[in-house]
Amino acid sequence: MSVPLLDVENLTVTFPTASGPVDVVKGISFSLGRERLGIVGESGSGKSMTGRAILKLIRKPGRVTADEMVFDGIDLTAQSERDMRRLRGARISMVMQDPKFSLNPVMTVGEQIAEALVTHKKLPRRELRARVLSMLEAVRINEPERVAKLYPHEVSGGMGQRIMIAMMLIPEPDLLIADEPTSALDVSVQAQVLDIIDDLVTGKGMGLILISHDLNLVARYCDRILVMNSGEIVESCKAGDLHNATHPYTRGLIAAMPRMDEDREELPVLDHSAWTTGAGT
Amino acid sequence: MTQAAIELENLSISYGKTPVVHDVTFSVAEGESFALVGESGSGKSTILRAITGLAPDWTGRIAVLGAPRGHAPDRAFAKTCQMVFQDPYGSIHPRKTVDDCLAEPLAVHGIGGRDQRVRDMLAAVGLDQRFRFRFPHQLSGGQRQRVAIARALMLEPRVMLLDEPTSALDVSVQAEILNLLKKLRREQGLTYLMVTHNLPVVSFLCDRLAVMRHGRVVEIADAEALKTGRLADPYSRELYAASGGTLQPA
Numbered sequence: 001m002s003v004p005l006l007d008v009e010n011l012t013v014t015f016p017t018a019s020g021p022v023d024v025v026k027g028i029s030f031s032l033g034r035e036r037l038g039i040v041g042e043s044g045s046g047k048s049m050t051g052r053a054i055l056k057l058i059r060k061p062g063r064v065t066a067d068e069m070v071f072d073g074i075d076l077t078a079q080s081e082r083d084m085r086r087l088r089g090a091r092i093s094m095v096m097q098d099p100k101f102s103l104n105p106v107m108t109v110g111e112q113i114a115e116a117l118v119t120h121k122k123l124p125r126r127e128l129r130a131r132v133l134s135m136l137e138a139v140r141i142n143e144p145e146r147v148a149k150l151y152p153h154e155v156s157g158g159m160g161q162r163i164m165i166a167m168m169l170i171p172e173p174d175l176l177i178a179d180e181p182t183s184a185l186d187v188s189v190q191a192q193v194l195d196i197i198d199d200l201v202t203g204k205g206m207g208l209i210l211i212s213h214d215l216n217l218v219a220r221y222c223d224r225i226l227v228m229n230s231g232e233i234v235e236s237c238k239a240g241d242l243h244n245a246t247h248p249y250t251r252g253l254i255a256a257m258p259r260m261d262e263d264r265e266e267l268p269v270l271d272h273s274a275w276t277t278g279a280g281t
Numbered sequence: 282m283t284q285a286a287i288e289l290e291n292l293s294i295s296y297g298k299t300p301v302v303h304d305v306t307f308s309v310a311e312g313e314s315f316a317l318v319g320e321s322g323s324g325k326s327t328i329l330r331a332i333t334g335l336a337p338d339w340t341g342r343i344a345v346l347g348a349p350r351g352h353a354p355d356r357a358f359a360k361t362c363q364m365v366f367q368d369p370y371g372s373i374h375p376r377k378t379v380d381d382c383l384a385e386p387l388a389v390h391g392i393g394g395r396d397q398r399v400r401d402m403l404a405a406v407g408l409d410q411r412f413r414f415r416f417p418h419q420l421s422g423g424q425r426q427r428v429a430i431a432r433a434l435m436l437e438p439r440v441m442l443l444d445e446p447t448s449a450l451d452v453s454v455q456a457e458i459l460n461l462l463k464k465l466r467r468e469q470g471l472t473y474l475m476v477t478h479n480l481p482v483v484s485f486l487c488d489r490l491a492v493m494r495h496g497r498v499v500e501i502a503d504a505e506a507l508k509t510g511r512l513a514d515p516y517s518r519e520l521y522a523a524s525g526g527t528l529q530p531a
C-alpha cells in the first residue's frame with residue numbers, strides 16, 4: 001500500500017468534568033488514503049471531536065494526545081497554531097452542518113469564496129473572478145453571476161451548503177472533512193449535495209472523511225466505514241460489507257432502522273445500559 | 282358507516298397575506314395512521330397547525346371526528362386531539378417536573394384522580410416512576426419525547442397530530458419511540474396524522490401517505506406503494522429514490 005494521506009495512531013481527546021477527566025475519544029487509530037472514509041455513530045460518540053482533533057480545533061479545556069497524527073508527511077502534533085492556520089483550508093478543509101453559522105452574513109457569496117482562495121494564493125482580480133464563477137458552477141449553481149452577488153440570508157439551506165462546499169474546495173485541498181454536511185437539509189437536497197461532494201472529491205483524487213449519524217448515507221457515499229461508540233471505534237469495514245458487520249452495536253443499529261419495505265411489527269431496540277452515550281453535537 | 286377522524290376539504294391556509302397551503306383535500310379514517318411527507322416548507326406543519334387552531338387563516342373545511350373546526354384554539358378540542366412536536370421542549374416546560382407536566386392538563390380540565398393517572402401514564406409510555414419528579418434537563422432526548430407523548434395522551438384524545446416526532450432522535454431511540462407509538466395506537470385505537478421526512482418511518486408506522494410539494498398534495502398512496510417502490514408522481518419518486526429506495530414502474 002502507498003503512504004497514506006492521513007495516519008492517526010492512538011488519538012485521545014479528554015475533557016475535565018466535575019467527576020474528573022473524561023476521554024470522549026479513547027485512543028483511536030485509523031488511516032486514510034485518497035479515498036472516502038465514513039465515520040458513523042450516535043450522538044455523543046465522539047465523531048465531531050475526532051474531526052476537529054485532526055485540524056487541531058479542540059478548544060481548551062479539551063486536550064488532545066496522539067502517538068502519531070501525520071498528514072501527507074507532516075507531523076500535525078508538532079505544528080504550531082500558525083502552521084495549522086496555513087494548512088487549514090489550503091490542504092485540509094472542513095464543512096460543517098449548518099452553513100448559517102459558517103458563512104459571514106455581511107459578505108456576499110462571491111466575496112467569501114474569493115477570500116477563501118486569496119488567503120492561500122494571490123491571484124490577479126480577473127482570474128480570481130473566473131475561478132469563483134467556475135467553482136459556483138462546479139457546485140451546480142445556475143446563474144453563478146447573480147448568486148455571487150447575494151448575501152447568505154438570501155439563499156436557501158441547500159444552496160448555502162453548496163456555497164460552503166465551494167469555499168472549502170476552491171483552494172483545492174487534499175483532504176475534506178465533512179461533519180454532518182447535509183443533516184440540516186431535505187432528503188432530496190441531501191442527495192444533490194452529497195453527489196456534488198462525491199464528484200469533486202473523486203474527480204480531484206482527494207481524501208474525504210464523511211462524518212454522519214446516518215448509516216445508510218455513509219454506506220452509500222463512502223468506500224470504508226468506521227463505526228464509533230462512546231469514543232471508540234467498534235467496527236471498521238468496507239462500505240459494501242456493512243451488512244456483514246460483526247460488532248453487536250453495529251448490528252443493533254442496523255436492525256433498529258426501519259426499512260423502506262418494512263414488515264416487522266416491532267423494531268429491535270438497543271440495550272442502552274450496555275452502550276452509554278452522552279449528549280454530543 | 283364509520284366516520285372519518287380527520288376530514289380536510291379544499292383547505293387553503295395563509296400566514297397573513299402569504300398563501301402557504303393550496304386546496305388540500307384528504308380524509309383520515311378512525312384508527313388509521315396517515316403520513317404527510319414532502320420537502321421542507323411545503324406546508325406540512327401548517328396543516329397540523331390549522332387543525333389545532335394555531336394557523337387561523339384558512340378557507341375550506343376541517344372536521345375532526347365529524348365536528349367542524351373553528352378558526353381558533355378551543356379548550357374542549359384538547360380532549361379530542363393533541364399534538365406532539367419534534368422538539369419536546371416545544372411542549373414541556375424546562376422548569377417543571379415531569380409530574381407537573383403530566384398533571385397540568387388534568388388540572389386545567391378539572392379532572393380528578395391525578396396521582397393515579399400520572400402513574401399509569403408513565404407506565405404506559407415506558408418511563409420508570411423514578412423519573413416522575415425529574416426536570417427535563419435531567420432526562421435524555423428519548424425520555425423527553427416519551428414525556429411529551431405522555432402529556433399529549435393525558436386527556437385521552439382519540440386523534441394525535443405528530444410533527445416529526447422522532448427526527449431529533451438517534452436511530453436506537455427512534456426505534457423505541459416508534460414502537461411506543463405503534464403500541465399505543467393498537468391498544469387505544471388512536472388515529473395518527475404524522476408529519477415526517479423519513480419514508481422508512483412511514484413504512485413502519487403508517488397505512489397511507491400524502492406527498493406534498495409547494496403547498497399542494499401531489500400524491501396520496503397506500504403504504505404498500507411505498508414499500509414496493511410504486512409511487513406515481515415524479516416528485517414522490519424523486520423523494521423515494523433520494524431516500525435510498527429502489528424504484529419500480531408505478
Ligand SMILES: Nc1ncnc2c1ncn2[C@@H]1O[C@H](COP(=O)(O)OP(=O)(O)O)[C@@H](O)[C@H]1O
Pocket residue numbers: 015016017024041042043044045046047048049050277278279280281
Ligand atoms: N466542552 C466539553 N466538556 C465536556 N465534554 C464535552 C465537551 N464537548 C463535548 N463533550 C462530550 O464529548 C462527547 C463527544 O462529542 P462529539 O464528538 O461532539 O459527539 P458526536 O459524535 O455527536 O459528534 C460527547 O459525549 C460530549 O458530551
Ligand SMILES: Nc1ncnc2c1ncn2[C@@H]1O[C@H](COP(=O)(O)OP(=O)(O)O)[C@@H](O)[C@H]1O
Pocket residue numbers: 296301319320321322323324325326327328
Ligand atoms: N408563523 C409563520 N408565519 C409566516 N410564515 C410561516 C410561518 N410558519 C411557517 N411559515 C412558512 O410557511 C411555509 C410552510 O411552512 P411549514 O408548514 O412549516 O412547512 P413544512 O412543515 O412542510 O416544512 C414555509 O414557507 C414557511 O416559511
Ligand SMILES: [Mg+2]
Pocket residue numbers: 047048049280281
Ligand atoms: Mg457531531
Ligand SMILES: [Mg+2]
Pocket residue numbers: 325326327476
Ligand atoms: Mg414542519
